[in-house]
Amino acid sequence: xxxxxxxxxxxxxxxxxxxENGKSTVFGIALALAIVFGWKGWQGHVKxxxxxxxxIFDNLMVADAAVQRDGTSRNTAEHLANTLxxxxxxxxxxxxxxxxKAKYAVQDGEYDLAASELxxxxxxxxxPVLRAQAQMRLAQVRFxxxxxxxxxxxxxxxxxxxxxxxxxxxxxxxxxxxxxxxGALSAYQHAKTLAREQEVPxxxxxxxxxxxxxxxxxxxxxxxx
Numbered sequence: 001x002x003x004x005x006x007x008x009x010x011x012x013x014x015x016x017x018x019x020e021n022g023k024s025t026v027f028g029i030a031l032a033l034a035i036v037f038g039w040k041g042w043q044g045h046v047k048x049x050x051x052x053x054x055x056i057f058d059n060l061m062v063a064d065a066a067v068q069r070d071g072t073s074r075n076t077a078e079h080l081a082n083t084l085x086x087x088x089x090x091x092x093x094x095x096x097x098x099x100x101k102a103k104y105a106v107q108d109g110e111y112d113l114a115a116s117e118l119x120x121x122x123x124x125x126x127x128p129v130l131r132a133q134a135q136m137r138l139a140q141v142r143f144x145x146x147x148x149x150x151x152x153x154x155x156x157x158x159x160x161x162x163x164x165x166x167x168x169x170x171x172x173x174x175x176x177x178x179x180x181x182x183g184a185l186s187a188y189q190h191a192k193t194l195a196r197e198q199e200v201p202x203x204x205x206x207x208x209x210x211x212x213x214x215x216x217x218x219x220x221x222x223x224x225x
Contacts, residue, residue, distance in 0.1 A: 052088075056083060057084060057097070059080055060081055081097040084096075098121045106141065111141050111144050139155050143177075148174050155170060169187070169210075181217055188211045192204075
């Protein structure tokens with residue numbers, strides 16, 4: 001460490017240090033403050049965006065309820081979904097809006113358009129639950145487009161999610177359409193087991209009917225072979 005014989009030498013040393021380092025030090029402090037306040041400003045911006053997107057999404061759900069109830073407010077729902085997707089595409093609100101757009105496309109029989117919307121969601125790298133939901137819906141659309149290989153590949157990714165039971169049932173539907181009755185029956189039985197484990201009550205009656213009918217068909221085919 002440098003020592004100073006007099007106060008004058010100490011003052012001169014401080015002056016030299018300031019001349020050599022002062023500007024960079026001030027710049028460093030200014031940059032740090034800019035980052036801190038910039039981050040806080042960004043956080044505030046994101047919070048404001050989230051509030052705005054949330055309000056639009058609430059209106060979208062109201063409009064969609066009317067669409068599903070009696071077919072009204074379709075234009076309003078589509079406008080709100082477009083606004084969310086275009087302006088808040090990096091937020092979950094915008095990505096959920098694309099799911100609504102895909103749903104309307106399916107209702108119109110426009111499966112390619114629906115697939116495009118769902119692929120857009122997946123390209124955004126959504127959070128896991130939304131990702132699984134988009135994959136599940138895209139698998140259904142791919143099945144409708146007779147792209148069985150793509151549908152089955154998507155279902156492999158969904159198998160470990162909260163949509164596992166639905167994925168197993170859809171896998172059964174695809175295998176059945178391909179003529180693989182034993183494979184379809186196995187998938188349906190697996191779906192029923194998963195539904196019981198996950199306490200998923202939806203579609204159980206139809207699933208039971210599929211299992212019952214296929215059990216008879218598979219047993220009959222085995223008996224004739």
